[in-house]
Amino acid sequence: MRILVIGRGGREHTLVWALNKSDKVEQIYCAPGNAGIAQIAECVPIQENQFEKLSQFALDYAVDLVVVGPDDPLSEGIVDHMEDRGLPVFGPRANAAIIEGSKVFTKNLLKKYNIPTAAYETFTEYEPAAAYLQTQKAPIVIKADGLAAGKGVIVAATLEEADHALQEIMVQKVFGDAGNQVVIEEFMTGQEMSILAFVDGNTVRPMVPAQDHKPVYDGDKGPNTGGMGTYSPVPHIPQSVVDEAIRTILIPCAEAMVQEGRPFRGVLYAGLMLTEEGPKTIEFNARFGDPETQVVLSRLETDLVDIFLATVEGQLAQIDIQWSEEAAVCVVLASEGYPGPYPKGVPIHGLDEVQECAVFHAGTAMKDGGFVTNGGRVLGVVGKGADIAAARAAAYADAERIRFEGKHMRSDIAMKALM
Template identity: 55%
Template sequence: MKVLIIGSGGREHAIAWKVAQSPKVDKIYCAPGNAGISQYAECVNIGAMEFEKLAAFAKEKEIDLTVVGMDDPLVGGVVDIFESQGLKVFGPRKNAAILEGSKAFSKDLMKKYNIPTAAYENFTSPEEALAYLETAKMPIVLKADGLALGKGVLICNTLEEAKEGVKTLMLDKQFGSAGDEIVIEEFMVGREVSVLSFVDGNTIRIMTSSQDHKRAKDGDQGLNTGGMGTFSPSPFYTKQVDEFCRENIYQRTVDAMKAEGRPFKGIIFFGLMLTEEGPKVLEYNARFGDPETQVVLPRMKNDIVEVFEACVDGKLDQIQLEFDHNAAVCVVLASDGYPEHYEKGYPITGFENFENKSGYFVFHAGTKFDEAGRIVTNGGRVLGVTALGEDLKKARENAYNAVQWIHFENKYMRNDIGKAIDEA
């Protein structure tokens, strides 16, 4: 069969790598793709938001299954366009992708269906938001309602910071229309855990746990980014936590979306906070997390194409997910200055060090070929270097060894990815 993947980051590279292992697949396309993805797929110069062009391409090439990796096209309704033209596509429709597309929607959904989350209020008026802050307890969290590349969340320690945050989101429009409405919620304390799941509208299958590191600098300092590294599994995601979440969060979310007339097919990413009162939902995403995908998929035993098809066909109850009893750590190599100002176009060397090395992967996030055919940096997050190990400590050691094999000017990384495992 022929598969089309929509996207261009490390997540899509990991998906392409996993899809390429399926015996069912003999041709992969990726739009628009990147230099690393081209190892497994034919990259097509169509943007992820060019829905009609993508659908026309899928028809022309007789694509059997399209997999949407990115949030923007899902929230924009690419699945609806494909389905309306009789094309098989993996991902939620527009009315279900709102689970990620609107934080206000997802918070209201959780309140209505008694899904544990932080106390909150929604605001469309900056004046009302500022008035509310006068009586609120600090620290407090401000969230842009819409998509903001994973950066629209501000943790404010003082009233002055919180007021400045309202100005940044709602008046200065740092994240554009994503800040037209904001959510102000209580600051929760605890361990963060990410849990990915496959959903077919009725049935949910939980993948292995992981944990992302969002802040740009060591010690969880600096600005929020799209993710500087991950590890899997999370030692803090215990059997007890899992049982609580299955009973109170996972299936309840799927049932809530169905009850709202928004049946969800695709990936639900649960961002959880393990608080003293129990696990609570920090956020939902409507697609694979990035870089979480880069540590979860290398541990997955299943043929991912079979799972995708089961979700689309409403037959996920026939699938049991299996994961290796090992661990994975991913360290993101970024351009120095990310997530603000950074230079692009630097040649990258050292990829040959990963050839024929079992348990080591380098997933491309922001790369391209230059005119001379060299792979060069083309983004803030450039590469995700992932390594497996029999346990988290060994996987971490392997990953930090492997990052030394890659070289480019202005290479930057955090040096403490997975350090929390030492405290487990």
Template identity: 55%
Template sequence: MSRGLPWYLPVYAILNIKRYFEREVFCLRILVVGSGGREHALAWKLSLSPRVAEVYCAPGNPGIGKIARCVNIDSNDREALCAFAIKNKVDLTVVGPEVPLVNGIVDYFTARGLRIFGPSRQAAQIEGSKTFAKELMQKYHIPTAQFRVFSRAEEARQYVVRQGAPIVIKADGLAAGKGVVVAMTLEEALAAIDRIMQDAVFGEAGRQIVVEEYLTGEEASLLAFTDGYTVSPMVAAQDHKRIFDHDRGPNTGGMGAYAPAPVVTPAIQTRIIREILQPTVDAMRQEGCIYQGCLYAGLMITPEGPKVIEFNARFGDPETQVVLPLLDSDLVNIMEACLDGKLHTADIVWKEEAAVCVVLAAGGYPGSYAQGDVIHGFERAEAEGACVFHAGTRQQDGQIVTGGGRVLGVTASAASISLAVERVYKAVGKISFTGMQYRTDIAYRALQRAR
């Protein structure tokens, strides 16, 4: 027998290389948790990775079903989701909504040896408790509005009367994006306190409230990837909250968005990273909870500089629908770098383009609205070069029908904001359903600047 290498070592080497390519390069299984437009955008971007063999989504929607396998598991059922991930050998789970994160889905998966993208329960408090977030910012001198926290309605009323209006009233906990009232009059502010604390319209989320100084300026959103140490910002975006054109009417979950937002100049973005994003990630680490995942900063660009309106512990909606189309890198690689503490080594490239998303909502939204109306024109809209992300749809009798307030998010990209606006509204014109409403002025601030 030869005294060289054993005969079986080359065989082991070949098998190991085969396993590497199968598992690490092009055979990953991804699970996306959630069912809205944000999750559709995430599933779409993840499915484009050459490393991904299959994408699952729980529970998903009809649009996601065209690019992924939808699984009938509620996004808040972490036990069932974990069992599914183990059974199907899921390599990476990506969480869309905030409630599972605040309820500890990341801790639950991690304890069972599963890789999952998102912050832990403790870190997700930055969205789950406005009091936690405000006190963290106050302690570490992160710029935000002045505030007071109240657990007694009468004390809150007295404070508001002394301060006057305009003023901002926020339920402390999660309220599905509806727990913030920007009160322009004293009467509105007092009524908001009564609704949140006395009438308990948001349940436990309103047992405590935060009363904030009213900030003036222009709003913007800057999302960032982070591994708990390094912060890598995405493209700045701007959401349109009001239901009607010219920012009239009640607030919604978002009627559209665009990116990049020119209000966030390179100088402003540098300040946001230096004064807000990096200090926040560092502060969380000093408080004993390493923040890994996507950190969303909702900002007001004031005359004094950027200030935090709110933090979210996940990708924004509809900001995700305009940010991810501009990402020129593999999202899977970035997410893995965050989980491995190696974000500083990740190659993150953004396209020199613009993207605009227009939300098509049901008639009556954000109030009561009908469901079950047949939607027409998907193929014609996509033929115009748009991505149609499903937000509130369902399958009924072989047709796709409305199933929520925000039904679809139509997104188009182009070399400039003006061209993206032109393209997206051309696509919007191809879609129809009974009662459909949408804003016709998405990205108007950027267009005004361009003029």
């Protein structure tokens, strides 16, 4: 088989790595890819939003399956575009990817089908939103409706902070059209958990759960990022709670999308809060998470190609998906200054000194024959072991061996599982 993976980050490197393990795969292309991906696949200089060029490449090179990594092209209809040209694509069509592309759509869907989530109101203008805000209590959550590179959700500690966020989103348009509508949502407390599931419309096949660390500094301090590290399994969360979340949130959501004439096919990613009333939905994504993918696919034992093909063909119920009992921990190495402005082109040393971990490139490039930084999140170091402690020790040992000026990583990834 010839496979084209679309994207350029750590998620896509992990996907290419996992697909490459299949004996069914003859060639993997990645558009546009990154310097790490180029070590195991052929990178193609086509951007994620160049649908016509991507489709033509897939046709010219007789690609048997296209796998879409990022959220933007999914919401913009890349799957529709390619399927209309007869290409098999793993990922949801635009009318289903809206579950990530519009937070207003998703909140209204959850309300309509009685799927647990936080109380909320939606607004299209600043003045009514600001007036409503004064009737609420802090902390409170402000969400831009559309995609905002993972930065469109603000947890405001005071009503003044919340009003400032509303002004930025709705008046100053810091997220552009993504802020044409906002959701004002109650602040939920509890443990967060991510459950990703393969979905082919009616069939929901959950992956092993993972937990992300969003804030940039230890102790969950500082601004949110795309994710500073993950681990799987999540041993301090009982399986009964995971099962409840699947039963009350993921399966009803997939069924609701079918009822709405928007059958979801691909990866449905539920961000969940484990409240005193039970699991509640924070958000849905329409694709693999990053860096959740790095630990989840590290534990997958079934051929990923088989799962993708079954999903595309509506045969997911026929696949037996097996997972390793081993634990996996991913530690993200970030550039100095991230998630704010950061330098690029900083030489990376020590990759050849890594002893036992898989290292997934998120923001790297090649310069003068060596790897350099090319993003905020640079690398994800994934350790595996018999338990979280062993996997964590492996990840940090190899993370220390990798060096670049200004390297930043949290030192407490997966500690919640050991407390």
